[in-house]
Amino acid sequence: MDWVKIDKKGLSVLPAGAHIDPLSACQTALITHGHADHARPGHQQVIATPETLAIMAARYGDDFAVIKTPLGYGETMQLGDVQIGMAPSGHILGSAQIILEHNQTRLIAAGDYKRKADPTCAPFEIVACDIFITEATFGLPVFRHPDPQAEIKRLLKVAGLFPERSILIGAYALGKAQRVISLLRAAGYNAPVYLHGAMQNLCDLYQAHGVELGELRPASISERGKPSKELQGAIILAPPSAMHTSWARRLTDPLLVFASGWMQVRQRAKQRGVEFPLILSDHADWDDLLATIEEINPREVWVTHGREDALIHACQTRGISARALSLIGYDEAME
Amino acid sequence: MRGFSELLDALIFSPRRNVKLAHLAGWLRQTPHPDRGWGLAALTGDLRFAHVKAGVVRELAAEVSSPELFALSYDFVGDLAETVALLWPSEPQPGEEAEDLRLAEIVTRLNAIPRAEVKGVLAGWMDRLNVAERWALLKLATGGMRVGVSGRLARTALAEAFEKDVGEIEEVWPLLSSPYDALFDWLEGRSGRPQAEGRAVFRPMMLAHPADDGLAENFTPDDWQVEWKWDGARIQFVSAEDGVRLFSRTGDDISASFPELVQDMAWKGVLDGEILSGTPQKIGSFNDLQQRLNRKRVTSRMQQEFPVFIRAYDILLAGEADLRNLPLSQRRQRLEAEMAAIDTGWLDISECLAATDFDQLVKIKEQSDPRIEGIMLKKRDSLYIAGRPKGGWVKLKRDPKQADLVMLYAQRGHGKRSSFYSDFTFGAWRDGDNGAELVPVCKAYSGFSDAELKKLDKFVRDHTLNRFGPVREVEQKLVVEIAFDQLHPSRRHKSGIAMRFPRFHAIRWDKHPEEADTVEQLRQFMTRDNS
Numbered sequence: 001m002d003w004v005k006i007d008k009k010g011l012s013v014l015p016a017g018a019h020i021d022p023l024s025a026c027q028t029a030l031i032t033h034g035h036a037d038h039a040r041p042g043h044q045q046v047i048a049t050p051e052t053l054a055i056m057a058a059r060y061g062d063d064f065a066v067i068k069t070p071l072g073y074g075e076t077m078q079l080g081d082v083q084i085g086m087a088p089s090g091h092i093l094g095s096a097q098i099i100l101e102h103n104q105t106r107l108i109a110a111g112d113y114k115r116k117a118d119p120t121c122a123p124f125e126i127v128a129c130d131i132f133i134t135e136a137t138f139g140l141p142v143f144r145h146p147d148p149q150a151e152i153k154r155l156l157k158v159a160g161l162f163p164e165r166s167i168l169i170g171a172y173a174l175g176k177a178q179r180v181i182s183l184l185r186a187a188g189y190n191a192p193v194y195l196h197g198a199m200q201n202l203c204d205l206y207q208a209h210g211v212e213l214g215e216l217r218p219a220s221i222s223e224r225g226k227p228s229k230e231l232q233g234a235i236i237l238a239p240p241s242a243m244h245t246s247w248a249r250r251l252t253d254p255l256l257v258f259a260s261g262w263m264q265v266r267q268r269a270k271q272r273g274v275e276f277p278l279i280l281s282d283h284a285d286w287d288d289l290l291a292t293i294e295e296i297n298p299r300e301v302w303v304t305h306g307r308e309d310a311l312i313h314a315c316q317t318r319g320i321s322a323r324a325l326s327l328i329g330y331d332e333a334m335e
Numbered sequence: 336m337r338g339f340s341e342l343l344d345a346l347i348f349s350p351r352r353n354v355k356l357a358h359l360a361g362w363l364r365q366t367p368h369p370d371r372g373w374g375l376a377a378l379t380g381d382l383r384f385a386h387v388k389a390g391v392v393r394e395l396a397a398e399v400s401s402p403e404l405f406a407l408s409y410d411f412v413g414d415l416a417e418t419v420a421l422l423w424p425s426e427p428q429p430g431e432e433a434e435d436l437r438l439a440e441i442v443t444r445l446n447a448i449p450r451a452e453v454k455g456v457l458a459g460w461m462d463r464l465n466v467a468e469r470w471a472l473l474k475l476a477t478g479g480m481r482v483g484v485s486g487r488l489a490r491t492a493l494a495e496a497f498e499k500d501v502g503e504i505e506e507v508w509p510l511l512s513s514p515y516d517a518l519f520d521w522l523e524g525r526s527g528r529p530q531a532e533g534r535a536v537f538r539p540m541m542l543a544h545p546a547d548d549g550l551a552e553n554f555t556p557d558d559w560q561v562e563w564k565w566d567g568a569r570i571q572f573v574s575a576e577d578g579v580r581l582f583s584r585t586g587d588d589i590s591a592s593f594p595e596l597v598q599d600m601a602w603k604g605v606l607d608g609e610i611l612s613g614t615p616q617k618i619g620s621f622n623d624l625q626q627r628l629n630r631k632r633v634t635s636r637m638q639q640e641f642p643v644f645i646r647a648y649d650i651l652l653a654g655e656a657d658l659r660n661l662p663l664s665q666r667r668q669r670l671e672a673e674m675a676a677i678d679t680g681w682l683d684i685s686e687c688l689a690a691t692d693f694d695q696l697v698k699i700k701e702q703s704d705p706r707i708e709g710i711m712l713k714k715r716d717s718l719y720i721a722g723r724p725k726g727g728w729v730k731l732k733r734d735p736k737q738a739d740l741v742m743l744y745a746q747r748g749h750g751k752r753s754s755f756y757s758d759f760t761f762g763a764w765r766d767g768d769n770g771a772e773l774v775p776v777c778k779a780y781s782g783f784s785d786a787e788l789k790k791l792d793k794f795v796r797d798h799t800l801n802r803f804g805p806v807r808e809v810e811q812k813l814v815v816e817i818a819f820d821q822l823h824p825s826r827r828h829k830s831g832i833a834m835r836f837p838r839f840h841a842i843r844w845d846k847h848p849e850e851a852d853t854v855e856q857l858r859q860f861m862t863r864d865n866s
Contacts, residue, residue: 142421
């Protein structure tokens, strides 16, 4: 297997003359999903799902690439000597596994993925292949993500104990934020949800793609004076980077919540300075990583990034050959 | 267990003291006896099971996954009990609410069973519990909660929950033993307050604040008693009808380490002071004192080789008379009078210094004997109040010494820093067989901000040369200014020196490693100090 290699820009597909989620500007980029560490601006050509292209345009402006080639789930195209296809990966809106076929070998770069139900994106699809390239963000057996609905119920119970405090949820602006809102709605929370300025754009985009998020309002807090009464007891979403800023301090005694798979580990949550760790992940947990690999049953597993040692060990004990690509540059803080 | 594990999580994640207090007080009010007593004992480190060793968690660990996966998981999580709790295979199904496991049941059972049965019993309970409860159970059984609850905080919560004065609770605390039946009987009005009279028990100590910027302006010589701050260990000396005892600052009984000081004596009372090595005439080093601290048994040879004495600076009780509500000026007079009545070679009185203004104080502290850490300032009108009352005692430490050292190794922290490389080894230059080489001189893991920790962690990850288990060897390029209190000769260290209390002073991203200090330069600090 010598037609997919690692170079300085990441995963290079030689007979297609393209890179997958390249780390720096390149001729042709195949993009799995819209998170900033995977979808960077400045490539000559970008091939991605229409949703991912829309996300990139919303973030970087329409000129993020010279040529934009949409490739929807289930569609295929020929690029050089390689046939390229897309299948949903269940990570965020538009996220895709990239299916590559060359010389009677099928290779899937799954990008980031999850198996748990998520109404904000299409569910992961099992596609048989020879080589499965997987992430391993939560590739340790300590990670067994709890039921998302149960987590949201736990949060609403605590929120009910502090009717005078604002509930400030730190969540990554793309994907996690919309998932939190949709889970709140599914749990019967019908009050307006307030958004930090950095959230609005992408929530609008999700709604335009038919994801129901209910009533959203800007969480405007004036520079001076008190925050409006409206925000007391309300749920506010902000990017994690805004949680410990002067913006957040202007809220009335906010209850800090952080929505992430990392919250499973106590001391990780403590480092974040959160009062309520909401264990909610857009990545496959340990059980789902193994279940996915077993279902696909590839000849070989390649692990891109994360805690690869444990996953490779587990694959090998199951008789599946596995190796680490040790790609760097993909940021786990976004989870 | 359910309520207790929820309490633990609330305590861990509440950043603010008053929120912790509210959680704890609420739990103390709601939880039935004796569960609340056992929980309180667990939180304050007062609960131990003779047959449960920390190793049982390792034994359980062997059952939850393969050694390889366990090692990787533990390395990431950083806490053994939490790793086991997370990896435990069975989880109670939602809806199937099993009967709650009571703390009293756990305590009774663990006290009753032999060591060989501990693992099986814990495993049986683990199957009934969720992940947070499993963690709480393991912490409870093996001791060492580390949820940010000091004894002081627990007693303050008791005071809040039962509307008592915290000073009263502090006072009776040493008389109690878990699950504190006598305490709750008193708090809930079923009996009177437990009495300490005539008993050689610890009385809560008064502690000093570090000096702040306002001190220079507010210092008026007539209002303050000034003393040296000696480089020894703070102690409380208690002589009562039922014996003579020595306690550490935190109330631990350390009599066994100092048998020569706890002989029966006619004088009765309670003294506050410092234990120092050597004799009042010739004070020894802290290094010598360390030969005596934390020893369960001390031979007479050790007593002769490393003699110790007490330098008293305050008096709490004289006979039955409680002096704590008198101002310091009157206690000092009483101390001087009582000292005359105690005839022993191992006790003297802390000298009072004269100072005319603050600048002079600052000079005094820097010119002082190296066995002196700085000076103590005590308000003459201050009463002896347990804890760290405002405006009472102030410590003014001498400026630390500093050296530029090069980072050699880094290790991941545990607890809060479990995912960061936060424990570092530093080296100084010396002439080796193959030219100049860096040799380790100290480890430091404090004195940097969270933002700096992130940068240090990144530096370590980006500049790793070798990995030895949890330790990474890094490129020898980062210079850090390390502050330290003292240097001592040491045969145990390759460099021949041991550094006392090293900590980060500044990270010198700008400096080249060649500019770092040599072992020879450090040695000069030592000769200057010990001359």
